[in-house]
Amino acid sequence: MSERETLEVDVLVVGGGPAGLAAAYHLRKLNKDVSIAVIEKGKEIGAHIISGAVMDPRGINELMPDWKEKGAPIEKPVEEDHVLFLTKRRKFGLPIVPPPLQNHGNYIISLNKFTRWFGQQVEQSGVDLFAGFAGAELLIEGDNVVGVRTGDKGIDKQGNHKSNFEPGIDIRAKITILAEGSRGSLTKQLVRKFKLDQDRNPQVYAVGVKEVWDVPKEKKTGGRVIHTMGWPLRTEEFGGGFIYNMSDGRVSIGFVIGLDYLDPRLDPHQRFQEFKTHPYIRSILEDGTLFSYGAKTIPEGGYWAQPQYYFNGGLIIGDSAGFLNSMRLKGIHLAFKTGMLAAEAVSDALASNDFSANKLKRFEELVEKSWVKQELWKVRNFHQGFEHGFFLGMVHTGLQMVTGGRGLRNRYQNVPGHRRMERLKQYYDGNLPPPAEPAYDRKLTFDKLTDVYNSGTDHDEDQPCHLVVLQPDICYPRCTQEYGNPCQAFCPAAVYEMTEAGKDSLRLQINASNCVHCKTCDIMDPYEIINWVTPEGGGGPGYELL
Structure with missing residues (x-):
């Protein structure tokens, strides 16, 4: 039987998405001597990454000011913004695009492609990236997280070892950063074991279903961004559609539905297919062909649903910690920024050789003083406001926008979806x-x-x-x-x-x-x-x- 190997590093990052890579990249800039490893369950960096995506460049500008000069892949800068209300056969454009959905200065990107490129920059900085290694189990001693065990390979359906069996590796780290994305499996274990969600609102999610199409007639269309409300959703349901024009005539189209709906027969994929049959949507995709497909969940609970994101031996960042602005439909810039702030807190902890929760609480202090807190605070009650349907939700949204996110009260409660x-x-x-x-x-x-x-x-x-x-x-x-x-x-x-x-x-x-x-x-x-x-x-x- 093969021996289980042990690898010791100073810092282990679980997840090779924007947040995890940003943390590793910034920490390497802060400290050239610290050993950093990033493990990613996908076969390569970026293989599991999916988003809309329209990126607010604020986070990447701070992390890597010369990102454009380094060749970061951009599909198109945003040139047009449209918000539509759909009925089954008609569309009604909003005369004024609401401020949260104004994207001037933002960029349409393929986050999957962008993350692949960013991973190359991180690796060139001296960080060890290990793709194809899934974090299966937290290594916990007492109340301290001391690393992660990666999953075994070469086990059959019955649990028997195959000829290619390889036991997982115990990666021991002074500090472990969980950047697994939405509903991270290790994060879920950790939050439950240490009750990190005590006195928080329950996290509430949406699911986004997306396709990329090749549409030759769209090659001349500029950086157009379309968001939709209404059909095919009922007024009791939360969500909407998006259409973003990419380069070379490609169109990113998707549909998002809140995972707090009432109807047990609701099928998000089927609703997305129905969405494409609207006469206006059909006209955009006309003569096109399907190129790729994917789906992901989105943590939309906001500020009140975030768990305590520091603990003895580590931090939680990005989507795993609920850093997402659901009113703006954006989280990439928050992933980059929270990765940076986590790196600064980790650097301080390494310098003092103190990896306790009390020391790592520095991450929360940095978040609370940054524009991350300012942005999330303004939308802290957004999704909860839609618990009683679309029209009442729009009333709550209007009140929140004029009261700095408060609405009728400072904290709206909610139940798990x-x-x-x-x-x-x-x-x-x-x-x-x-x-x-x-x-x-x-x-x-x-x-x-x-x-x-x-x-x-x-x-x-x-x-x-x-x-x-x-x-x-x-x-x-x-x-x-x-x-x-x-x-x-x-x-x-x-x-x-x-x-x-x-x-x-x-x-x-x-x-x-x-x-x-x-x-x-x-x-x-x-x-x-x-x-x-x-x-x-x-x-x-x-x-x-x-």
């Missing part, structure tokens, strides 16, 4: 219609499996399932009767499927190899029995231009 989902009988008032069977033309609209194919997703199928259903007996008949097995609807990758299991019986089949790592299932399951854990390192989506 999965708890808002109603049972079938309750939602449909006993008049349950037959399940919808949408038709896809495979030219404009696509089924989930076709979209997953275009995500580049690849897993070794002979490995333990990384979607752990803690109580499988709940799936049938209880969940079938109460909610209609909503996992089949909310998953944007056709991972969950109820199949026949003999006469008058069903069983849950998990198509884990389809998983695009969005973690919607871990968030939205009404029973909280789906636990998303990292699969074998290197597996998952292989995103391009997303």
Whole structure:
């Protein structure tokens, strides 16, 4: 049996996205002698990165003032802003673009491509990057995090060692920075174990489903940004669409839905496909072809939902800590900035050889004094204001904008999104219609499996399932009767499927190899029995231009 290796570093960063890479890059600038390692579960840096994306350059300007001169990939500077309210057949443009959605001075980018480039800059600075290594388990001694164990490789479905078995590595670090993105699996473990969310609002999420299209006729269109409200959402649901023109005639199009909806049959992927059939949206994509697909969750709970993001032996940054402005639909600039501030707090801790929570609280102090706090404070109640529907939410938004984020009171409360989902009988008032069977033309609209194919997703199928259903007996008949097995609807990758299991019986089949790592299932399951854990390192989506 292979021995488990141990690697010792000064600082370990878990996650090779913008926040984690920014922390590593800035720390290297502050201290040339400290040993820094970044582990990333994707097969390469950027493979799992997806966003809209319109980037506010404030964060990258501070981190790397010469980023443009160094060749950072930009699709287009924003030249046009449009906000539309849609009905099924018509569109109504807002005469004035609301300030949070004004993007003059921002840039349309592929965050996936940008992160690949940024990873090269980080590696050239002397940071060790290890792609294809998933952080599987925190190393904890007493109340201190002392590193991370990476996942084993070469284990079959039954848990037996295959001929290529390699045990994970124990990476021991003085300080561990968790930058796993939305609903990080290690972050979730940590927050629960040390109750870092005590006295906080529960985090609430949205899921974004996105495609990139090749549309030759759009090559001459400038940096156009379109955001939509209304159809195909109902007034009880939170979300909207986006269309961003990229370079070379490519169009980034997506749809975001709050994971706090009521209807157990709501299918975010299906709503996105429906969105594309609107006459105006159809006209943009006309004569185009689908290039790539992906999905991700977005932490939208705001300032009040952030966990304590410092602890004995480490920090939580970026999306993992909820640093996102949901009113502006932006988090990339906050990822860069919180990475920088984390690096400064870590540098101080290393200099004093003190890695306690009391010392690392310096990170929170830096955040509270920075523009990060100023920005998040102004939108601290935004998503919560929509708990009772679109129109009341717009009233709350208006009040918050004129009261510096306060609205009717300083802190709006909320409940976890999965708890808002109603049972079938309750939602449909006993008049349950037959399940919808949408038709896809495979030219404009696509089924989930076709979209997953275009995500580049690849897993070794002979490995333990990384979607752990803690109580499988709940799936049938209880969940079938109460909610209609909503996992089949909310998953944007056709991972969950109820199949026949003999006469008058069903069983849950998990198509884990389809998983695009969005973690919607871990968030939205009404029973909280789906636990998303990292699969074998290197597996998952292989995103391009997303």
